[in-house]
Amino acid sequence: MQTDTPFTVYGEQFDSRLLIGSALYPSPEVMQQSLLASQAQIVTVSLRRQNSVSAGDDFWQLIKDTGLRVLPNTAGCHSVKEVVTLAQMCREVFATDWIKLELIGDEYNLQPDPIALLEATEILIKQGFKVLPYCTDDLVVCQRLADLGCEVLMPWGAPIGTGKGLLNPYNLQTIRERLPNHTLIVDAGLGLPSHAVQALELGYDAVLLNSAIAGAGCPVTMASAFHHAVVAGRAAYVAQAMPEKEVAAPSTPTMGMPFWHQN
């Protein structure tokens, strides 16, 4: 049996390679059951004005009851100043240095702004944050983020909430090959468990998703499906796939074949 290496996020090891969001579920109960069914150990959360409808202590208590490691995000921010302030606020409320850094550059497809992302990452790392940047699948951007000190990178599979899967496997594979010692997580754009399998087969350490589970007809069942998908994809990566061939090769031995083709 091949032995696997642990999934590590800034020195902390996790058994599950599925990170899951806490938004968009039809009810708090379904969210809680889905988190459980996913067997995820890390859940993403955010901050909003206290007078907003769904913010508050009830939600936070539900999350705390799950016992999951919390990963706060800066979703909705469009500037360096906004993400730095929100990250500082997250650190105080959630008592963690981890921050899923989201800095949107385009309102239409919610594409991350790579230039501002680098600037914000540099500031936050200097302030002691452990940054998990949500970025595009651009190799050089990922390399620059790594140079700044990000131990974890989270390139997108596709734009947030589209469910399109891995739009550019070549780019993702190149990032994997060029940054072999970094923890790489495909974040956003997944819709099906097969997309998660593909990401793990490529050698990605984990996937982070939300809409694919929360938006499913039965989120709890889909959460379970994604759990099995990351397990299968990782096992396939560790097992090392057979090389592709351009021509057919028989799998049944031809030596000793009876009746025909015999001289």
Next chain:
Amino acid sequence: MNINYNGQALTLSQPHSLLEVIEAQGAKAPYAVALNGQFVPRSGLAEQRLQEGDSIELLSPIQGG
């Protein structure tokens, strides 16, 4: 004194600290506060005096993806 509290206009009859205004608005923990876009740590809320036109953001945990 006119300030803005989580997007709402608020008129104060006299100068207050940031903590006094937050508590008067019935803020419930857990929360974090920013004043004019700058984070104010919990330890600094009581000593932070407010000025005309200040903008307060009080944020609490919410679902995120």
